[in-house]
Amino acid sequence: MTERASAASAEVVSAAQAIASIFGDAAPSSATAAPGSAPASRCPFAQMFTRASTASLADRLKASTKELHHAAEHHPLQQSIVRGTITRADYAAFARAMRQVHAAMESVLGTLAASDVRIGAIFHTRHHRLAAFDRDIALLDAGAGSTLALEVRPTEWLGQGTHNHPLAWLGVLYVVEGSSNGGQAIARVLRRAWSLDDDTLASLDPHGAATRELWGGFRTTLDAQSFSSEEQDAILRGAAATFAGITQLMDSLVAAPAAKS
Secondary structure (H helix, E strand, O other): OOHHHHHHHHHHHHHHHHHHHOOOOOOOOOOOOOOOOOOOOOOHHHHOOOOOOOOOHHHHHHHHOHHHHHHHHOOHHHHHHHHOOOOHHHHHHHHHHHHHHHHHHHHHHHHHHOOOHHHHHHOOHHHOOHHHHHHHHHHHOOOOOOOOOOOOOHHHHHHHHHOOOOOHHHHHHHHHHHHHHHHHHHHHHHHHHHOOOOOOOOOOOOOHHHHHHHHHHHHHHHHHOOOOHHHHHHHHHHHHHHHHHHHHHHHHHHHHHHHHO
């Protein structure tokens, strides 16, 4: 095996280890079950509303979306990204779809942050990724066209999951910001697969060496805010809708060519 192939193999292993964090929380949960408490349901939507007094909001988000997270990270399209076998053009199609998610989220949270100090404490300029998406899409979409076509508009399921309470958009942010943990390792795999410079794929790896520190700070700041039970439930619903919606989005991308042929 050549040195380059060995290095590429190591990068794939690293990305596979990081996949548990590509769509969400990579930090270990500190929540513990209360003595004598009933076993937690394995249904993510039942877990979503568990009132564990010892759990932080960040811990509740992680626990309540565990199965939805698992489904998203094991999707065939996601696995092709992790392994670096997806084509540049097909990844650009996925990035265009995710850009729609960010555009909707950034618009709503930017407006909310102007009037709610809690949102202002959580949502920052560094969470804006539209320019990074535009650069990456332009870089990767040159040449051969994609075999993928988007059939489902992300704003449809985002709207369904968030229209009843605006704070549900914090659940969307939790998922996409958490994705930067696994995204950092996956960006290394894709840069090697496509012979790209280290400063590319900023939409996937927006924080670089500061990723883990910023993610820990995000969780801490989220937990420091005072949210009512109703608001916390809305945030949990937003996170669940995002995981489910991203899986639906990937299903649509994969199924679209066959449906049109």
